[in-house]
Amino acid sequence: MATTTASLTINSSDLVGDALSLSTSNELNKAGTTTGIDQTTGMTKAYLTATTNIDIFPTLIEGSMAFAGKSSWVYICNKSLDETEYATITISGNVIGRLYAGDFLWMPWSQSEDSAGENLHGDIELAPSVATGMWFEWCMINEGTEYPTAV
Amino acid sequence: MATIDATISVTSDITSSLSISNSMTMKKAGSTTGLELTTGLARRTFTSTNQVDLLTAGSGIAADVTASKSAKLYVKNVGSSTSDYFTIGLGNSSGSGTATVNDNDATFFELGRLYGGDWMIIPWIATSTTGDIAIQPSVATTMNAEYMVFFE
Secondary structure, eight states, rough: OOOOOEEEEESSSSSSSEEEEEEEEEEBBBBSSSBBBOOOOEEEEEEESSSEEEESSSSTTTSSSSSOOOOOEEEEEEOOOOOEEEEEEEETEEEEEETTTTOEEEEEOOOOOOTTTTTOOOOOOEEESSSOOEEEEEEEEESOOOOOOOO | OOOEEEEEEEESSSSSTTEEEEEEEOOTTTTSSSOOEEEEEEEEEEEOOOOOOEEOOSSGGGOOOOOOOOEEEEEEEEEOOOOOOOEEEEEOOOOSSSOOOOSSSEEEEEEEEOOOTTEEEEEOOTTTTTOSEEEEESSSSSSSEEEEEEOO
């Protein structure tokens, strides 16, 4: 059994009247259990040179039920150093938000099927704001990976 | 201008190389100026399985969150249960125990589940039709969530 621990701290000395300090940590377990999740895509490092909206986990099989009701976590970071450059992050076409230079996100991912069956695992998508080249990192830590059959 | 630093650390023995360590300073959109507004850390108690809005686009502080601005949302399930969870999604909450149907028609889409102790931090763009943050407890026994928005 693997052990994966995710921690976050948020600090600010001047946002509010007193210092803000938030710290949290948790172990990532398989859904509804105390067993650690044990699979990962590994960390991808990508240099994108178009503003095209892309699926960032393209190797996962469309329509897979391997993910249903299971636990998956997604990390995405915009590694750009230009504060004007951002990436628009969407799930199955619905905008979550923009990651500006240096920003990251960490979120659970249900990989839910949509009602029309058009996005069978609720694709996570990323669209750079410029075509001049932007660096990104992303990773999924999960249980129940299923890959497409070779053709 | 304020300085708000968020640091994430993920350690794992799934593979020998899986490790995430990163920090970000929350800034206004397209700027080097720090975010300077916050909701503060809010706590909400749930006692039914109704799907409701945690944050409603265009209402309250969310009225200040627009596509041209920057915002970050933190949510945590402060319970300790490994079986009870919150389902978090973008878009219209149903107000009932039956969640709004997932679709890519800009009505609602499920992001994921937060079990006891789980947390998330995401950018938030509250102006689209899926701009609401919807939450649904998995059980009707008392569950608590904490959340905080940083915005401009």
